[in-house]
Structure formats: structure tokens, C-alpha cells
Amino acid sequence: MHTIIEPFKIKSVEPLYFNTKKERKTILEKACYNPFRIHADDVLIDLLTDSGTSAMSSNQWAGIMQGDESYAGSPSFFHFEKSVKDVTGMPIVIPTHQGRAAEKILFSILGGKGKYFISNTLFDTTRANIEFSGAEGIDCLCEEGKHPTIPAPFKGNMDIDMLKKIIKKIGAENIPMVIMTVTNNSGGGQPVSMQNIKTVSAICKENNIPFFIDACRFAENSYFIKLREEGYENKSIPEIAAEMFSYADGCTMSAKKDAFANIGGFLAMRDLDLAIHCRNLLIITEGFTTYGGLAGRDLEAIAIGLKEVMDEHYLQYRIRSIEYLTNKLIEAGVPVMQPAGGHAVYIDAKEFLSHIPVEQYPGQALVCALYAEGGIRSVEIGSLMFGKYDISGKLVPAQMELVRLAIPRRVYTQSHIDYVAEVIIQVFKIRNMIKGLEVIEETPLLRHFTAKLKPIN
Numbered sequence: 001m002h003t004i005i006e007p008f009k010i011k012s013v014e015p016l017y018f019n020t021k022k023e024r025k026t027i028l029e030k031a032c033y034n035p036f037r038i039h040a041d042d043v044l045i046d047l048l049t050d051s052g053t054s055a056m057s058s059n060q061w062a063g064i065m066q067g068d069e070s071y072a073g074s075p076s077f078f079h080f081e082k083s084v085k086d087v088t089g090m091p092i093v094i095p096t097h098q099g100r101a102a103e104k105i106l107f108s109i110l111g112g113k114g115k116y117f118i119s120n121t122l123f124d125t126t127r128a129n130i131e132f133s134g135a136e137g138i139d140c141l142c143e144e145g146k147h148p149t150i151p152a153p154f155k156g157n158m159d160i161d162m163l164k165k166i167i168k169k170i171g172a173e174n175i176p177m178v179i180m181t182v183t184n185n186s187g188g189g190q191p192v193s194m195q196n197i198k199t200v201s202a203i204c205k206e207n208n209i210p211f212f213i214d215a216c217r218f219a220e221n222s223y224f225i226k227l228r229e230e231g232y233e234n235k236s237i238p239e240i241a242a243e244m245f246s247y248a249d250g251c252t253m254s255a256k257k258d259a260f261a262n263i264g265g266f267l268a269m270r271d272l273d274l275a276i277h278c279r280n281l282l283i284i285t286e287g288f289t290t291y292g293g294l295a296g297r298d299l300e301a302i303a304i305g306l307k308e309v310m311d312e313h314y315l316q317y318r319i320r321s322i323e324y325l326t327n328k329l330i331e332a333g334v335p336v337m338q339p340a341g342g343h344a345v346y347i348d349a350k351e352f353l354s355h356i357p358v359e360q361y362p363g364q365a366l367v368c369a370l371y372a373e374g375g376i377r378s379v380e381i382g383s384l385m386f387g388k389y390d391i392s393g394k395l396v397p398a399q400m401e402l403v404r405l406a407i408p409r410r411v412y413t414q415s416h417i418d419y420v421a422e423v424i425i426q427v428f429k430i431r432n433m434i435k436g437l438e439v440i441e442e443t444p445l446l447r448h449f450t451a452k453l454k455p456i457n
Helices: 021-030 058-066 075-088 099-110 124-132 160-170 194-206 218-228 237-246 272-285 296-308 312-331 362-374 414-429
Strands: 092-096 116-119 136-139 177-181 211-214 250-254 265-269 344-348 379-381 402-406 437-441 452-455
Touching: 021 362, 058 296, 075 092, 075 237, 075 265, 075 296, 092 099, 092 272, 099 124, 099 250, 099 265, 099 272, 116 160, 124 136, 160 194, 177 194, 194 211, 194 237, 218 237, 218 312, 265 272, 312 344, 312 414, 362 379, 362 402, 362 414, 362 437
Parallel strands: 116 136, 116 177, 177 211, 211 250
Antiparallel strands: 092 265, 250 265, 344 402, 379 402, 437 452
16 A cells, blocks of 8 residues: 555645753743643644644635625625535534634523533533533543543444433433534544444434534544444445434534634534524624624635545545554553544553652643653643542542644644654653642633643652
8 A cells, every 4th residue: 555645735834943942841831831821932843732723725715815704694604604504414504703602602592500411522612611501511421432542443432321321310301412522522532433423313312302513523533434334434424424414403613623724613503493592692792693703714714624624535644644643652652542533642641650640630741741852732631621629629530631632634744743753752761750730820610721830849
């Protein structure tokens, strides 16, 4: 088999800025050991997120120049609306400025005290918007997904038996929605099978509970279904995506992921009554119903990106790139989520830094070590992001302590990825020298974005 090459040519570049290890240690200290507080110019390889960091295509940039900035009824909206309808099959499309805005609208309407939202795994902003409404979020991840280094084809699946038990325990009337995140971001970027989506949809219909898909990475999930699920090997990505959405009552999407856009998102659904409430809140908080807080040029970029992302040559390159880095780390003995996910490599920080207890945030300690060693910015997905406090103030840790290296789409080359592997392997060799951290300042919601920490002596 020939080498899988990037299915694009580079037309424009931007410079990287180099600094020394000594400088990075000072930068890290000034940033209070939180990568979100580091200036981007001080980062060499930025793997903090794959959200809004993609390289747009020449067609998308051309589309941006075609963007119509009319306040109402812009032609760019109708291009955007058609693209979303073509992908999802949903008759109602509501633009928002990004995914969390769609979540804010949805959960403000459906949430509230005494309500519960169930998911395979809720990501940070989704859970925060649920909790901000007064409701609670419940993760219902399959058993295979709880063991990072043991491979399984669909570790993002929802636990069907657990879902049934939760519905029976708290009552369907108290569950406004079940949400399936594809791929499962908090669970290591792992895919969800079509059979699992179909089964969860059937359970929701049986209990009269709306079923939504968090579709940020729908194309990557569709490609995994094509690769791993029997009966889909000869189906196209648009066909697989269409079937996936057909089981849902609606979806949210941050178009900053699988639509390659730098900003934007949407709500799509089948329920007209819910859509009326959503549009009313949209007008108050985001903008008119045909722009939703976005410029016309952004609507054009999303419309084009939604089509480009379903190209199988791109998806083959994308998934193989993540697998390439994962395999290099496995060969060096680094504990990583297996098999490789769709958009990121996840290091098992609990095993990597087994000498650091969870209350000293091993994931965040590893994030800081990677930056200090090689200028790589990543993000902790563990007890800093998802940990809670009990009534006595003691930390209730997250299910897993992971470090995510999210690879921006069409941005870095193989030599960049080789460099990332070298830095991680070097840090692995000196891992026993890394110290834990303690929080010295935090906010009640989404604390990981702004928290200040310091090393434990």
C-alpha cells in the first residue's frame, strides 16, 4: 500500500515562533500553570483544541468573499440552510455563533431544577449549560470506554442497560432529552456505532424522550462506522451520516470542528413547537433567525465545509494521522487511549504519572510538562475539567484522567507530528520528576478555562 498523503496542497503559510525551555518555564509560571492563559505566540505546536483552528480551503475563502451581509434573508443563510438540511435531513435549521450557543438555547428552554439530561459523555460546555439551567447531566458510557488502554471498536457507545435503569429510576417525565455525542470527545474521541445510535433512539421513542445528536464530529464518526461496522463498508459517508441523523429528533453542532469553519454552529430539529421557542430565544441572545450571530461570510464557509468534510480521501488522511501519532507513542510504551480516536490523541495521565494522586491533578501536571519541554499546548480532560466537590469540600474525581492533544484539521504536517511524539516520549522518560499541582483560584463553572494553579512542594 502506498503512503497516505495529505489530500491537499499548501497555498498559504503562517510563521511559528520559537522560544527556549527556560523561557517556557517562566511563561508557564506567569500563566499560573494553565495553558488557556498562555499567549498563542508563545506556543510552538498548538493542540489545545481542534475547535475553530482548522485551515480553510481555497473554496471556503472564495465563499467568504461571496458572503452577503444582509440583516434578514441573506442568500448566504439559504446556502447554509440547504447544506445543513442535505447532511442532516432535519427540516428546521437555526444558526448560532457556535456550538455552546446552541446548547445554551436548548437547555435554557428544556432544563431546570429536577430535570436530567443523559448522554454517552457530556463535554465541558454541554454539561455547564445543563447545570447552569439548574438541571443535572448524567454520563452513561459503555464499560469498554472506561478502560483507556484496552482496544474496542466503539468505545464511545452508550451503556444500554444503564440507560434503561436510569430512565426507570428517575422517570421519563424528568428527562427532557438524551444526547449522543459523536464522536465521544470526553471519552477519548471514540466513535459510536450505528447499532448503538439506533437502539438508543428506539428506547427514547418508547419512553417519549427526545433524542438529539451532538454532531460536532459527525463525519469522523461516519467514517469509523464505514471502517468498523458490518454492513457499512460499501456505503458512502453522506449515506451513513443521513442514516445516523434519521434516528434523531434533532442535533446541535459546533461548525468549528467538522465543518472546518473558524466560528459558527447550528441547531437542527423536527419539532416545530420547540423550534419556535428556540428562535425566540435566539433573537434575544444571538441575532435574527437567518444569521444567528454570524456574518454572512461565516455562513458561506460552513456551507462549503460541510460538503468538503465528507470527502473520503480527506477522512482517510485525517483518521490515519491520529493513528500514526498514537502508534508511535504505543511503541515507546506511553499509555494512550486505544484504539486511536478521530480528532485527538489521548494520554492516560493517571498511568503516565502514577506517582501523582488524582487530587494533585496528574493530567494538568502532564499538560504543563509537555509545554515546558517542547512548547506543545494540550488540554487536561480529567478532574480539573470535570471534578466536583462533595459537601465536605473534598474532590470527587473524574472517571478518567486524560490529556488530549487535539489535532487541528489541515494545519500540521507529518514532521510536526513527529516532533510532538519526540517531546511526549522525552517527558515520559523523565516522568518521575514531574510534580503535582494544587488549585489556588477557580470559578464555580468551567473552572479549567481560567483556574490558577501552583506546583506542590
